[in-house]
Amino acid sequence: FGANNNGFSLCRLPDVDGSFLECSSSPGTFNSVIITQDYKMRINEFLPDPEGNDSAVMPHGEWIELYNYGEDDVDLENFKLEDDFGHTLFISETNIIGSKILEENDYLTIYMNGKFGFLNNEDFEKIYFFDKTNSLIDSISYDGSQEGVSWAFIDDVWILSNPSKGKENPD
Numbered sequence: 001f002g003a004n005n006n007g008f009s010l011c012r013l014p015d016v017d018g019s020f021l022e023c024s025s026s027p028g029t030f031n032s033v034i035i036t037q038d039y040k041m042r043i044n045e046f047l048p049d050p051e052g053n054d055s056a057v058m059p060h061g062e063w064i065e066l067y068n069y070g071e072d073d074v075d076l077e078n079f080k081l082e083d084d085f086g087h088t089l090f091i092s093e094t095n096i097i098g099s100k101i102l103e104e105n106d107y108l109t110i111y112m113n114g115k116f117g118f119l120n121n122e123d124f125e126k127i128y129f130f131d132k133t134n135s136l137i138d139s140i141s142y143d144g145s146q147e148g149v150s151w152a153f154i155d156d157v158w159i160l161s162n163p164s165k166g167k168e169n170p171d
Contacts, residue, residue: 040070042138043129044107045152047163048119049145058097058111062119064127065109065165067153068102076100078132081110083125087118107166121145 044067048054054062064081068074076091077100091100095113102108112118119125126141142151142158152161152169164170 037131037135039074039131039137040072041066041068041074041102041129042153043067043127043140045150045161045164045169046119046127046140047150047165048125048142049121049147049149051148054119054121055112055114055116058095058113061114062112063109063165064112064119065107066102066129067107068104071104073101073103076102076108079137080130081118082128082130083118083120085117087115089115089118109165119145 043064045065047063050056050061050063052060066076079091081089081091089095089110089112091108091110093100095111095115096108097111098108119127122144124141124143126139128136129138131137140151140158145151146160148163149160150163150165151158152164154161154169154171161169
């Protein structure tokens, strides 16, 4: 229903006789709905069990790759990844190499960079990708992994594959 500790208020929309929805805080003024954007991005590949230390610092260790298949560059400031256990990873300079701008038809790798417990190696796991308004962009789920093998989105199906971080997944 809202009030998810995400910085938004619950407001009656439209004012006075409408339903309660998440909105931008507007004390003493008219309520306004949050404008969400339809991003053309997805989780494209991830490596939950790299060879060696899973919690190694970037460019080693576990990672998740995003792909922007849209026609616009997207600033990923305040975008985040979450798992089913409530672990949150904000996309920032501390877990990427390069810019937070994900250009059209390009890839960006987010490293766990020492964060332990985000990508499960053996059991069921679900990962969510949210924008800065906490709107869900994409989610994936998987069960298990193999050391040194990534999960890749190929032909609309998730398969185990050789890692191809930063480039198109192989057929």
